[in-house]
Amino acid sequence: MSKIFVKNLSNKEPTKDITQDDIKYKIPLVTSSKKRIIKINSKISFSEKHIPIIAGPNGVESRELIFKVGKFLKKNGLKILRGHAFKPLTFPYRSKQYLETQFEGMDWLDEVKRHLKLAIVTEVTEIKFLDRICLTADILQIGSRNMQNLELLKEVAKTYKPIILKRHFGASLRDLLGAAEHILLEGNDKLILCERGITAPHTHRATSRFILDVQAISALKELVKFPVISDPSHASFWAPYVPGLAYASIAANCDGLIIETHPNPSKSAVDPLQPLNFNQFKKFLDTSKKISKIFNKKII
Ligand code: PEP
Numbered sequence: 001m002s003k004i005f006v007k008n009l010s011n012k013e014p015t016k017d018i019t020q021d022d023i024k025y026k027i028p029l030v031t032s033s034k035k036r037i038i039k040i041n042s043k044i045s046f047s048e049k050h051i052p053i054i055a056g057p058n059g060v061e062s063r064e065l066i067f068k069v070g071k072f073l074k075k076n077g078l079k080i081l082r083g084h085a086f087k088p089l090t091f092p093y094r095s096k097q098y099l100e101t102q103f104e105g106m107d108w109l110d111e112v113k114r115h116l117k118l119a120i121v122t123e124v125t126e127i128k129f130l131d132r133i134c135l136t137a138d139i140l141q142i143g144s145r146n147m148q149n150l151e152l153l154k155e156v157a158k159t160y161k162p163i164i165l166k167r168h169f170g171a172s173l174r175d176l177l178g179a180a181e182h183i184l185l186e187g188n189d190k191l192i193l194c195e196r197g198i199t200a201p202h203t204h205r206a207t208s209r210f211i212l213d214v215q216a217i218s219a220l221k222e223l224v225k226f227p228v229i230s231d232p233s234h235a236s237f238w239a240p241y242v243p244g245l246a247y248a249s250i251a252a253n254c255d256g257l258i259i260e261t262h263p264n265p266s267k268s269a270v271d272p273l274q275p276l277n278f279n280q281f282k283k284f285l286d287t288s289k290k291i292s293k294i295f296n297k298k299i300i
């Protein structure tokens with residue numbers, strides 16, 4: 001989409017939080033009052049009634065791992081598997097274990113999708129990988145580090161696939177909604193917003209890099225009708241915190257969760273402290289079902 005000229009667009013009093021003028025002139029599409037249900041397939045919708053749980057390992061490390069996790073989710077009635085074959089990592093160095101599996105990883109995701117009939121969420125890091133990723137992915141994830149990679153956002157939008165847009169850990173909601181507006185302006189309104197933790201002066205544990213901004217879920221729900229999901233795994237980096245933060249997110253009216261799970265977390269190539277093992281995940285799922293019932297929502 002080429003530049004759109006808006007009469008009365010002003011930058012007279014730019015702010016860090018969202019003003020009525022912003023809503024009117026800068027983020028009219030994302031703040032529109034139209035109700036949104038993002039349908040992934042006949043069995044999965046992001047709506048006011050459901051809390052889809054997107055679960056899986058951090059990276060698609062091996063065929064064996066992704067099948068193991070896929071089978072575990074399926075057995076427990078879940079429908080969406082996550083795992084990244086393409087992964088931006090904070091530092092540029094790699095080791096044998098600390099690798100992206102890229103096209104091979106995408107082929108394993110494809111196999112698991114066909115065998116287990118699970119929907120797939122995976123991250124897009126570069127436009128050049130988009131065609132391959134789209135052959136398999138049901139939902140494309142824009143990771144926090146790419147939240148304002150506007151060229152990437154526009155190309156991803158043009159696939160017309162559902163998109164999870166993660167909030168960067170240093171970005172205001174104003175920045176997040178500005179990025180979302182770029183997607184919507186391309187004509188793709190299958191948008192899912194994700195809170196995944198922000199930087200804070202203290203995170204209460206040396207290994208927790210971020211802190212989950214539960215209030216952002218409430219604030220976003222006040223401003224937008226698109227689904228807002230929460231990722232406590234990437235916020236806390238610490239498995240023992242994850243269930244509680246997920247329950248708090250459900251209570252704050254989130255419309256979905258991203259939860260990392262791994263059969264043997266200490267063996268996870270990336271962020272080994274944050275995935276729930278299968279036993280922990282089962283307990284978390286049981287409690288989540290009970291809590292979501294109180295709020296008239298169903299875990300799927
Ligand atoms: C992820 O989902 O695996 C991930 C890296 O998330 P984020 O971009 O939020 O760090």
Ligand code: MN
Nearest residue numbers: 058059234271
């Ligand atoms: Mn991760």
